[in-house]
Amino acid sequence: MKTLRIGSGAGYSGDRIEPAVELAEQGDLDYLVFECLAERTIALAQQVRISDPQGGYDPLLGERMRRVLPFVGRLAGRRRLRVITNMGAANPLAAAIEVRRIAAELGLGLKVVAVVGDDVLHALPGEQLLDNGQTVASLGERLISANAYLGVEGILEALRVDADVVITGRVADPSLFLAPQMFEFGWAADDWQRLGRGTLVGHLLECAGQVSGGYFADPGFKDVDDLARLGFPLAEVDADGHALITKVAGSGGRVSRATCAEQLIYEVHDPAAYLTPDVTADFSQVGFVEENVDRVRVQGADGRARPEQLKVSVGYLDGWIGEGQMSYGGPGAVARAQLARDVVLKRLELMGVKMQEVRAELIGIDALHGQRSSVEPWEVRLRVAARCEERSEAVRVGNEVETLYTNGPSGGGGASKNVRQVVAVASLLLPRESVKVRIEV
Known part of the structure; x- marks a missing residue:
């Protein structure tokens, strides 16, 4: 049975770059995903774009791409590696142009595709009520951004045209990881159980080092070896969405039942109804089995129909x-x-x-x-x-x-x-x- 290998290259905008390079070079990956957006991050990026129409993407985009692009594409004796990232922030098209420029500078013939459409600032009704009790209209000139949380659709379309690098704006964190699973295994958009399982994989990987011992270590209680050389996680996924969480052999950190359990409940309000643009995931029966050192089997995720509305961050x-x-x-x-x-x-x-x-x-x-x-x-x-x-x-x-x-x-x-x-x-x-x-x- 085919096994897909997906690595997490970043868990936030300012994350470390070295573990991502280690994954690209030694992880034998099919996909390397950089998840770099928070709600405030994209609002700040929109501010930058206002003053610089060619700006507004992640400030570490250039450095990250220079370090990992040499491993992207079809290289002899290796899996084909592709990159998916929301480092486009407020300006994914400008980010894609910059990545293409860097690739050309490195002598690489890579296909770079931007996913756009999350910016809905001009589509918001003035009378729309925000969760803080104010209306859109009441914000007046103070309003600077409105970005919808997109799902997998745009990324799937980019992969279908054979993109080597996919640059998005605001896409839901687990969707960045779910899209390649759907593409490679041919999962239907209403195969809720597999989508729920794939979303769990994304949720476990989206914060990068958090599931491999970062933000976990507590000396004397939860010890983590070689935290200074913390390795970022990767998932081995099969066609049914069953997954194993691990990391590059020899890297620092720790992948265990406990690290996975802590990440499972991170930012999840209702484990039985984790709402994403792609599926209502059910994590309530999820369990973890340690198969070996730094190798944890994930099981028990499910899913139901996706929500009819998309969350918009203003x-x-x-x-x-x-x-x-x-x-x-x-x-x-x-x-x-x-x-x-x-x-x-x-x-x-x-x-x-x-x-x-x-x-x-x-x-x-x-x-x-x-x-x-x-x-x-x-x-x-x-x-x-x-x-x-x-x-x-x-x-x-x-x-x-x-x-x-x-x-x-x-x-x-x-x-x-x-x-x-x-x-x-x-x-x-x-x-x-x-x-x-x-x-x-």
Whole structure:
């Protein structure tokens, strides 16, 4: 029976590149998938595209492609390797053009295809209600993006025209991995059980190193060997969607029943109804069997008919955050940091700084869980951050922390300050017939 080998080259936009190169070179793969989009990531990419019509794709696209393209295509003595990625972000066509340019520069004759159609900004009804209670129209000029979560359709079309590299925008994470399974095994679009199984494979791989020991290690409780050389996972899948999760032999990390179980429940609200654009997956009966070291068999996934609507992620501008930090060390560090916090908050009040929210915390003391320990640390760092409607007001927050150098308690040092615009994200549902997917070769 044919076995498909799919590797995960990235789990987010800024992920490490070396494990992906290791997979491309040593993984004996049919497909290498880079999953690089979060909801806020694509909103930020849309901001970039506004100022640069040729921009808006993943900033690491070029470096990743330069490293892995030499292994892509039909190479003597190897499986044909193809790449699928949503690194196109807000501009998959421009990303595809850049990948084609890099391929030509490397002397490679590769076919690069862009999947477009997820950008539905101009198709949203003004009266449409977002999940935060606001309407689309109420956002006005603050609205910067609206991207539908596409499924497998565009990727399948790209593979049918023999693409070596498929570049998408917003595609649901597991769909990037499900598409090659459907293409290679000829699964029907309503073969819900196999689609549910294939979606489980995608869900386990989509966060890359998380299933091979990253974000899992806890020394003394959950030990992971050679975490510094963490290897990214790959799946061996058969025509019925049965899969085995593993990694490149000799790479660092760990693939076990426990790592797979933790990834299984990651970002899943209802295991019996995991909604994707392709299928309503049922993970409620999933189990894992360790067949050998770093080889885990996956079983028990199922599926039902796909939802009739697609999720749309909407990005909009929502004010500014001003932040300042200052460190205190030595005897009495906590008392001096507490005094500095009180001083800054009082001065912001006296100056009439307009803030919608403000947070003042001592990192290492009460930043995460409130005051939990009576042990006096040798150093502590004050952080004050506030959310403001106007940038000019946000600037004043960091400035006031910085002035603690000469206007606050003794021994302050290492001041930093910054201001950043808030890109907020909300969601809505759109009928799938409102979204038109196509490819650009």
